Every structure is written in C-alpha cells, then in structure tokens.
Amino acid sequence: MFVKRGRDDVDAICVEDLFGGHGKVWGRQILGQDSALIGTLPGFPDDFESGIHFIHETVIDVGTLVGEHPHEGSEEVYFFIEGTAKMIVDGEETTLMPGDAIITKNKSRHSIENIGDVPVRIIVIEGGVG
Numbered sequence: 001m002f003v004k005r006g007r008d009d010v011d012a013i014c015v016e017d018l019f020g021g022h023g024k025v026w027g028r029q030i031l032g033q034d035s036a037l038i039g040t041l042p043g044f045p046d047d048f049e050s051g052i053h054f055i056h057e058t059v060i061d062v063g064t065l066v067g068e069h070p071h072e073g074s075e076e077v078y079f080f081i082e083g084t085a086k087m088i089v090d091g092e093e094t095t096l097m098p099g100d101a102i103i104t105k106n107k108s109r110h111s112i113e114n115i116g117d118v119p120v121r122i123i124v125i126e127g128g129v130g
Contacts, residue, residue, distance in 0.1 A: 003047050005030055007057055013041050021111065023064025028057040034126065036069075051128040060085065060112065060120040068111040076104045076126045078112075083120030087112045106130075 012026045015037070027034075032054030033043030043054060053074060060066065060083070068088070078087075080100045087094055087102060089110040096102060104110045106129045114120045 003031065003044075005044070010042075012059070015040055018066045019069040019111075020067035021065035021113075023114075024061045025064060025066060026059040026061075029054060030057060031055040032126075053126040053128060055123065055125045058120075058122050058124055060114045060122075062114055062117060062119060065113040066111055068109050070109045071104055071106060073106060073130065074126050074128050075106055076124055078102050078104070079123045079125075081121040081123065083114060083118050084116035085112050085120045085122075086115045 007028055007030065010028050010030060012028050015025050015027060016023070018025045027037070027041045029041050029043040031044060031047045032052060033045040034041055034054045034056060078096070078101065080096050080098050082098055085096045087096055087110060089104055090108050094102070095115070
C-alpha cells in the first residue's frame with residue numbers, strides 16, 4: 001500500500017505574519033498534517049503510521065520573517081530548494097541557500113527570514129521524538 005500526492009494535487013495556502021513574524025508564507029501540505037497549522041493549512045492526518053508528522057513545501061516571500069517558535073516533541077528538517085534565508089536556532093544564526101539542509105531539534109526555538117531577492121522555497125519534514 002502507498003500514498004502518492006504531488007504539489008499539483010494540493011492547494012498552496014497563504015499564511016500571513018506566521019508565528020508573530022511579518023509577510024506572506026505559502027504552504028502546500030503534501031503528506032501528513034502540521035498540528036501547528038490545523039485550521040489554516042489543510043492536511044492528511046492518516047497518511048503516516050510512523051513518527052513522521054508531515055512533509056510540506058513552503059515558499060517564503062521576499063522580506064518575510066517567520067517568527068520564533070518552539071518545537072516540543074518534534075524535530076524538523078528543512079531542505080532549501082531556492083532563495084537565501086537567515087535562520088536563528090536557539091540564538092545561533094546561519095545563512096541557508098539551495099542545496100543546504102538543517103535540522104531543528106526537539107525543544108529548540110527557531111525563526112527564519114528570507115534575506116534574498118527571490119522567494120525562498122523549502123521542503124520541510126517533521127517527525128516526532130520519543
């Protein structure tokens with residue numbers, strides 16, 4: 001048995017001022033469900049039988065900041081496809097570009113900002129811990 005769903009099978013939903021930031025973020029919930037965005041970003045809660053919560057595509061508009069927020073009981077992997085972003089994880093800043101991947105660990109806090117002149121496009125995968 002398998003589940004197949006592509007980016008063209010789901011709508012891109014715009015979320016403004018995400019987690020107290022500013023600007024527009026576009027999300028496509030490809031597989032699973034992001035519990036932090038239930039009611040905002042439609043998902044598919046029955047997709048996974050494992051500890052994976054979701055896989056989604058995120059597009060962050062130029063100049064947009066996704067505000068700092070915590071992760072409790074989960075880790076997230078971000079794989080950068082397009083654009084340049086600044087990410088602050090637990091007070092430590094790094095710049096991310098296409099081809100880069102970063103993990104935010106359980107109990108960490110992070111923000112992400114598009115610091116380039118084109119939209120940032122990333123694939124985000126979240127899984128539970130414990």
